[in-house]
Amino acid sequence: MNETQIRELLETAGQDIAAEPIDADSLLAASRRSARTRRLVQVLSVSTAVAVIVALGIALIPRGGDPQKPSTEPATEERLAPPGMRLVGMNGVAVAVPEDWGTNQTRCDVAVKDTVVFDKGTYRSCPISPPPDSSSVHLARASSLPGEYWKAQVDHFKEVDGMRVGVAPVRPVSCSAEIKLACAGGPAGAVVVAGKDVAIWAQSRDESLVRDLLASVQLIPDGYTAVPDVAGRPEGKARETLEQAGLRAPDEVVCRQSDGGPWVEMCSDVTGSDVPQGSVVPGGSEVELLSSPSQFSPSARLLSERRLEISVYGSSSCPDRPDSIDSAGNNQVTVHLSQQGGRICTADLGPNRSIVTLPADIDTGQPISLTLVLAYAASHPYSAVLKPPAPVTPPSPGATRRLPCTRDDLAVILGQSGPAPGTSLRTAARSWVDSRDGQRYVLTDKTANEAYALILESDGTPSVIFTLNRWPNGGWAVDAFGECRR
Amino acid sequence: MDTDGDFTAYVAARGQTLVRSAVLLGWSLPEAEDHVQTALMRCYSNWDRVTAAADIDAYVYRVLLNALSTSRRRKWWGERPTADLPETSVADAADQVAVGAAVRAALKRLPEQQRTVLVLRYFADLTERQTATALGIPVGTVKSRLSRALTELSNDDHLADLPGNRSTP
Numbered sequence: 001m002n003e004t005q006i007r008e009l010l011e012t013a014g015q016d017i018a019a020e021p022i023d024a025d026s027l028l029a030a031s032r033r034s035a036r037t038r039r040l041v042q043v044l045s046v047s048t049a050v051a052v053i054v055a056l057g058i059a060l061i062p063r064g065g066d067p068q069k070p071s072t073e074p075a076t077e078e079r080l081a082p083p084g085m086r087l088v089g090m091n092g093v094a095v096a097v098p099e100d101w102g103t104n105q106t107r108c109d110v111a112v113k114d115t116v117v118f119d120k121g122t123y124r125s126c127p128i129s130p131p132p133d134s135s136s137v138h139l140a141r142a143s144s145l146p147g148e149y150w151k152a153q154v155d156h157f158k159e160v161d162g163m164r165v166g167v168a169p170v171r172p173v174s175c176s177a178e179i180k181l182a183c184a185g186g187p188a189g190a191v192v193v194a195g196k197d198v199a200i201w202a203q204s205r206d207e208s209l210v211r212d213l214l215a216s217v218q219l220i221p222d223g224y225t226a227v228p229d230v231a232g233r234p235e236g237k238a239r240e241t242l243e244q245a246g247l248r249a250p251d252e253v254v255c256r257q258s259d260g261g262p263w264v265e266m267c268s269d270v271t272g273s274d275v276p277q278g279s280v281v282p283g284g285s286e287v288e289l290l291s292s293p294s295q296f297s298p299s300a301r302l303l304s305e306r307r308l309e310i311s312v313y314g315s316s317s318c319p320d321r322p323d324s325i326d327s328a329g330n331n332q333v334t335v336h337l338s339q340q341g342g343r344i345c346t347a348d349l350g351p352n353r354s355i356v357t358l359p360a361d362i363d364t365g366q367p368i369s370l371t372l373v374l375a376y377a378a379s380h381p382y383s384a385v386l387k388p389p390a391p392v393t394p395p396s397p398g399a400t401r402r403l404p405c406t407r408d409d410l411a412v413i414l415g416q417s418g419p420a421p422g423t424s425l426r427t428a429a430r431s432w433v434d435s436r437d438g439q440r441y442v443l444t445d446k447t448a449n450e451a452y453a454l455i456l457e458s459d460g461t462p463s464v465i466f467t468l469n470r471w472p473n474g475g476w477a478v479d480a481f482g483e484c485r486r
Numbered sequence: 487m488d489t490d491g492d493f494t495a496y497v498a499a500r501g502q503t504l505v506r507s508a509v510l511l512g513w514s515l516p517e518a519e520d521h522v523q524t525a526l527m528r529c530y531s532n533w534d535r536v537t538a539a540a541d542i543d544a545y546v547y548r549v550l551l552n553a554l555s556t557s558r559r560r561k562w563w564g565e566r567p568t569a570d571l572p573e574t575s576v577a578d579a580a581d582q583v584a585v586g587a588a589v590r591a592a593l594k595r596l597p598e599q600q601r602t603v604l605v606l607r608y609f610a611d612l613t614e615r616q617t618a619t620a621l622g623i624p625v626g627t628v629k630s631r632l633s634r635a636l637t638e639l640s641n642d643d644h645l646a647d648l649p650g651n652r653s654t655p
Contacts, residue, residue, distance in 0.1 A: 006636060012586060013593075014507075014586075015586070016587070017506045017515060017586070018515065025494065027526060028497075028530070031493070031531065032530075274624045274625075284622075
């Protein structure tokens with residue numbers, strides 16, 4: 001069923017509902033009465049409260065927020081910030097920033113676009129000059145390095161939403177070798193909420209913008225929370241962090257794989273969330289955890305006959321090899337790998353491939369949840385879902401194949417008598433191509449990461465095929481070896 | 487700003503669709519009318535906020551969903567006296583069942599979360615972002631729930647047998 005069909009069905013079903021037009025005038029009259037009653041109740045409530053407080057002789061401490069906020073208001077961010085702005089925050093404190101500002105858009109820890117920056121207080125020493133027009137708002141713990149810097153700049157205090165706020169006046173800042181934030185140039189100022197362990201500073205060429213941004217600092221209203229930083233955490237920890245912030249995550253982490261053909265890249269630690277860090281959202285909202293494979297993440301692919309091929313990057317002389325493979329029901333399988341080899345291991349990052357046979361209870365016709373546990377990073381397992389390959393459509397009668405020898409014709413796999421996987425193409429060709437006999441090799445079916453090398457006899461007949469992978473250094477290396485069937 | 491005029495115009499333009507949406511979400515017509523009126527009255531009392539919101543429809547639907555869920559919490563829905571027999575969830579002869587009843591029955595078989603995004607997106611015609619705003623969930627979640635809902639409905643035999651459903655070859 002597609003969108004058009006469901007729209008048509010719902011439209012038909014909707015027309016079938018005998019809903020009368022609402023009498024807008026009557027509803028308006030009823031709404032006015034209701035609004036008057038609501039205001040009267042609020043006035044009476046406030047009057048009663050004030051009377052009680054005065055009678056008890058208790059000082060009334062002004063509180064932030066809108067006491068008249070009805071509980072039925074939509075829990076949307078739009079009503080929290082002025083139009084065109086959004087709230088970002090941490091530790092219960094928020095600041096309103098323009099809606100089109102990104103989050104953590106930095107290079108070498110310096111804002112390169114108008115952005116919100118969650119500053120961890122650790123900076124890379126690669127000095128660059130920020131674009132002269134970029135503006136930024138930074139949030140950090142008051143007890144961190146930049147927080148301490150701004151605390152020292154505070155020259156007076158004020159009360160905001162019942163909290164004591166230190167104010168560092170807006171003034172031009174000069175670059176400092178110690179504090180990266182001060183190298184942004186242009187006027188900057190800060191507010192420090194020590195009670196919440198939050199420091200917020202803003203910098204911009206536009207001094208009035210800095211003042212406006214800092215003036216918008218407020219407490220995050222009850223019922224709302226800021227999306228915490230989950231990047232770099234294992235799934236369990238990231239989930240726990242979200243829950244502590246009063247948020248929840250769907251059962252599965254979204255692994256943003258590239259479309260790499262049969263090889264499926266595997267994800268490990270969470271790299272972020274679909275709602276940017278710091279966004280102020282209603283408590284209990286659902287936030288998706290995201291992960292992305294890195295250049296050196298393991299990958300896996302299903303082979304025929306219940307076999308699974310795993311590729312991990314590591315030392316070529318001490319490769320990671322499977323120790324055990326366990327199934328945990330529901331088509332979930334876990335492969336544990338440990339490093340093999342001698343005492344001396346080359347410090348390269350070569351692809352090491354292994355083939356394992358899947359346990360008997362794994363259904364290869366259904367998606368398989370694969371978890372890979374590397375011995376040196378057992379607390380950061382990789383995971384991916386492997387889907388069964390689509391059924392192969394047989395070539396139509398009379399169709400010609402571009403190559404007389406392809407992967408389908410492989411007689412021998414994985415170099416039982418050929419070059420070892422990982423051998424560079426140049427080395428393999430030196431051993432296997434005898435130019436004196438008129439042999440030569442050609443590269444074919446080349447994609448970004450895979451290719452075939454065909455060894456042709458003097459009459460052009462292919463005799464041997466190498467499947468190749470591109471290595472991180474850009475060179476081609478043998479992946480598998482085969483002899484073409486005659 | 488003419489609050490009363492804007493409110494009246496909005497009610498005239500959207501009132502019926504709101505009621506029908508509530509029915510498709512599982513309420514009877516009288517209940518749906520009551521809840522929509524309650525929601526609209528609440529919106530009127532904060533109409534300046536409604537119009538200041540980035541998206542009025544998303545705001546109003548959020549209020550309506552709040553009203554519906556509050557109503558559900560207050561009442562016990564296990565048994566209700568009714569003059570009419572409840573709709574059967576199984577159609578004996580699909581081609582004799584009205585499309586509307588079949589669709590409503592199919593919607594009832596969906597999990598509530600999927601039903602809500604489906605009605606908001608494809609009946610109330612909210613965008614994915616508006617739907618996300620109305621429900622307080624990420625856009626990605628709206629997409630995944632829609633996808634699952636469409637899959638569920640595609641597998642619904644009673645809908646597949648409908649004469650007007652072109653999903654069958």
